[in-house]
Amino acid sequence: MFCFSCCMPQAKETGKPFQDTKTLAPIANLSLKTDSVRQRYVAEEIEKLGKNNISAEIFTFHDLSVATNSFNADNLVGEGGFGRVYKGRIQGKIEEVAVKQLDRNGFQGNREFLVEVMMLSLLHHQNLVNLVGYCSEGDQRILVYEYMLNGSLEDHLLNTSPEKKPLSWNVRMKVAHGAALGLEYLHETASPPVIYRDFKASNILLDANFDPKLSDFGLAKIGPAGERPQVSTRVMGTYGYCAPEYASTGQLTTKSDVYSFGVVFLEMITGRRVIDNNRPSEEENLIEWAQPLFKDKKKFHTMADPLLEGVYPEKSLYQALAIAAMCLQEDAPSRPLISDVVTALEFLSADQ
Known part of the structure; x- marks a missing residue:
């Protein structure tokens, strides 16, 4: 059997760590809010993110509708418990993107959205997917990632x-x-x-x-x-x-x-x-x-x-x-x- 006793490496500095725990406080605060307040709270927190020099872009719903041909079923590449993923191309950009439209029903989708945007805005590593941007317009919660050619x-x-x-x-x-x-x-x-x-x-x-x-x-x-x-x-x-x-x-x-x-x-x-x-x-x-x-x-x-x-x-x-x-x-x-x-x-x- 293979032995781990000789395999005790130091953690590799292969990415940029984040060290600001206060930035993540909104995630904990979500549990304290009623459904109606949560939606407004999430929108406000996402808006703050956009003002904090986060590299991810803020897209309008129209931008992403155009990118996916109105979220056409022909562009659907995946579907899970939290929403659907479409292949698309943002106007003016060469690279294809994956557009994940979260289920709009209920608090869970809001929380998933906020956690994902905050985590991927703070964490950067070659083995983590890159968050290109997001949309939090009205009741839409949409995440835009780099497109991964070979799927999952x-x-x-x-x-x-x-x-x-x-x-x-x-x-x-x-x-x-x-x-x-x-x-x-x-x-x-x-x-x-x-x-x-x-x-x-x-x-x-x-x-x-x-x-x-x-x-x-x-x-x-x-x-x-x-x-x-x-x-x-x-x-x-x-x-x-x-x-x-x-x-x-x-x-x-x-x-x-x-x-x-x-x-x-x-x-x-x-x-x-x-x-x-x-x-x-x-x-x-x-x-x-x-x-x-x-x-x-x-x-x-x-x-x-x-x-x-x-x-x-x-x-x-x-x-x-x-x-x-x-x-x-x-x-x-x-x-x-x-x-x-x-x-x-x-x-x-x-x-x-």
Whole structure:
């Protein structure tokens, strides 16, 4: 099994940290307001952002309607719990953009919007998606990102079809390493740290070179500061990816993200969804299926994605499964730091 004992790197200064906790106070204040006041409050906070030399542009609804051909269904590239994403092009600009129109029903969309704009305006790293701009006109809440040509990891890993070429082992390890670097920046460079809270394949976007960027920061949470080891919060996220201690108690730490990383990494190794009701009952839950196999090295090859057709280094498979198993430990303190995972993946990639 792969050992983390020699993998204790310093946090990489690969992005610009933010250090102004007062800037994030509006997020906490949202819970104190009635629905009618929240909408006005969000609009006011977003307006303040625009006056604080934030690099993201402020777009009008007309700008984005023109960019997406009136939010035409032909331009729809994705749909999730918080809204729809359209491909578009802003007038006067060469680059294509992704335009996410949040669901206008209720407070949740307002809060997601404010958190996302504030987080991505303050956090900058090559493995985080770039926020181009936003629109908060009337009851519209729209986010504009750089367009990621290859869609999401989920598109290539879990939504496969015979005509779609499966991701190679090397590309999977490259994506895992880049996604881990994004988490490392959030956990160990950003100050205070940020807990992503929604790490899953559909939130890992891939550019033209299959370099990954984390997206969708609406559930991100400012992590514990000082002596506090954890923060308490309402349990949110996607079933199957949440760490067991967070799902049961609402106690959130950076190790909760490490667990979620382990889930996605295991999906990348096996090609299986974390919850798949189309499989036999004993295989529906990926983690429960994998736990006994982790203990038997002779069965490691049975865990590799069949679409790989055996094209992977055996040593690399063993090391990857060891990393996943470490991240998926029930006891949160026993999980590695994400910087340890980054270093382990660097060793693994170097063996290719």
